[in-house]
Amino acid sequence: MLYKAYEIQRSLMNASSAWASMMADMLNDPRLPFSAYGPNQTMASALDVFAHATAPRGKPAFGIRTIQVDGQVHAVHETTVVHRPFGDLKRFTHDGLGADAPRLLLVAPMSGHYATLLRGTVERLLERAEVYITDWADxxxxxxxxxxFNLDDYIDYLIGFLEHIGPGTHMMAVCQPSVPAFAATAVLAAQKHPCRPLTLTMMGGPIDTRESPTAVNDHAVTKPYVWFKHNVITTVPENYPGAGRQVYPGFVQLTSFMSMNLGSHMMSHYKLFQHMVQGAEESAEATKTFYDEYRSVCDLPAEFYLQTVDVVFQRHALPQGEFIHRGQPVDLGAITDTAILCIEGERDDISGIGQTRAALKVTPNLPADMKQYLLAPEVGHYGIFNGSRWRKTIAPVIEAWMARYATRDNAADGKPRRGNKLAAVS
Structure with missing residues (x-):
């Protein structure tokens, strides 16, 4: 019933959006008498804001055509190199990259948004690295x-993607996939697999949500597992290829996120209205671009969502050494030669301070100088991987970390070769 009710509401809103957009165009038409008259412009702006807020949205494109590196412009090549039912592997490269450029697997969240939410992340990392990204399916x-598709499958997908890219790959997980990326690294480490990552960077991830719990964490633990199963899981209706599949709908996730900061979102739309009335087109377009991406959501397989709630947020299985993959315990102590970088934002209201850093505490056999921690001041959850601070402050740290552990030699201890030493923060 939940999904069917949403589909009815979506159809009505789509029609309203089209009507509002048409009326805004009419009021802005210079051929219309008094089109430049103040009240008409105010009404047109209000209708435009409404039309944008209620417009239907599909899967966005990455759309990274060119990239500028050291003053030179290069064409970007985007290809899909692995096709899987629940997620593909995309590759981004450009002709300006050297033969020794690092290869990086960027693990996008499966949390209701498309991988294109990391467009800015890809674009910045692509300056110096050949970037692969998980493109999860709706x-x-x-x-x-x-x-x-459950958490075990997620880990298997990551292992398969690392095997496709080959030995000597770095891995970076943004938010939710920090847990499966961490587990996949441990599984490969226990096997001494040649494709275990050289480095693992985790950003704003829920490794141990008992540290500085946020409203998201509180919501996950104040309700029993069965509540989530009966209240937020629904069935895909007949008008989609996945008809009959149990899912956690993207529109539910979007509603939850927006309700957390409802005042901020309302103020953003009010400012959008003001910018349009004032003719500040650049500022208005920036706000529209953000919400075009933010409101583009996809559904999650129910089994993956429910297992994540249970294992990650309620039982804290990974930091407690109780995480199971395909019937076998995941031993974080097996990680001995994958350098780990943990990054958190001071103002992150999704993953609290210390939740990602916990990964450094539960890897007892990894040398201290192969662990690094960065707390980005005055940065929220989104700012960890997008925006000016990401580009100018955080990305250079990741690039230096990958450069420091650029290879894995054949020494008996299996440790990567080191370049200039960075201070390890524990």
Missing amino acids: AKYVPLAEGH
């Missing part, structure tokens, strides 16, 4: 015949 478009 579950409502995956037919039931393709089976189910």
Whole structure:
């Protein structure tokens, strides 16, 4: 019933959006008498804001055509190198990269938004690295015949992607995938697999949500597992290829996130209205661009969502040494030669301070100088991987970390070669 009610509401809002957009265009038409008259412009701006807020949205494109590096402009090449039912692997490169450029697997969240939420992340990292990114599928478009997808499958996908890219790959996880990326690293380390990552960077991830719990964490622990199963899981309707699949709908996740900062979102739209009335087109377009991405959401497989709530947020299985993958315990102590960088934002209201840093405490056999921690001052959750501070302050730290552990030699201890030493912060 939840999904069907949403589809009815979406159809009505789509029609309203089209009507509002048409009326705004009419009021802005210079051929219309008094089109430049103040009240008409105010009404047109209000209708435009409404039309944008209620417009239908599909999967955005990355759209990274060129990139400028050291004053030179290079064409960007985007290809899909691995096709899987629940997620593809995309590759970004450009002709300005040297043969020794690091290869980086960027693990995008499967949390209701598309991988394009990390467009700015890809664009900045692409300056110096060959970037691969997980492009997770919208579950409502995956037919039931393709089976189910849970946290075990997520880890298997990451291992498969690392194997495709090959030995000597770095891995970086943004937010939610920090847990499966950490687990995948441990699984490969226990096997002494040649494709275990050289470095693992985790950003704003819920490794141990008992540290500085946020409203998101509180919501996950104040309600029992069965509450989530009965209240936020629904069935994909017949008008989608994934009809009959149980999912956690993207529109529920979007509603939850927006309700956390409802006042801020309302103020953003009021400022958008003001900018449009004032003719500040650049500022208005920046706000529209942000919300075009923010409101583009996709559905999650129910089994993955529920297992994540149970294992990550309620039982804290990974930091307590109780995480199981395919029936086998995940031993974080097996990680001995993958350098770990943990990054957190001082103002992160999704993953509190200390939740990601906890990874440094639960890897007892990793040398201290192969652990690094960065707390980005005055940065919120989104700012960790997007925006000016990401580009100018955080990305250079990641690049230096990958450069420091650029290879893995054949020494008996298996440690990567070191360049100029960086201070390890524990």
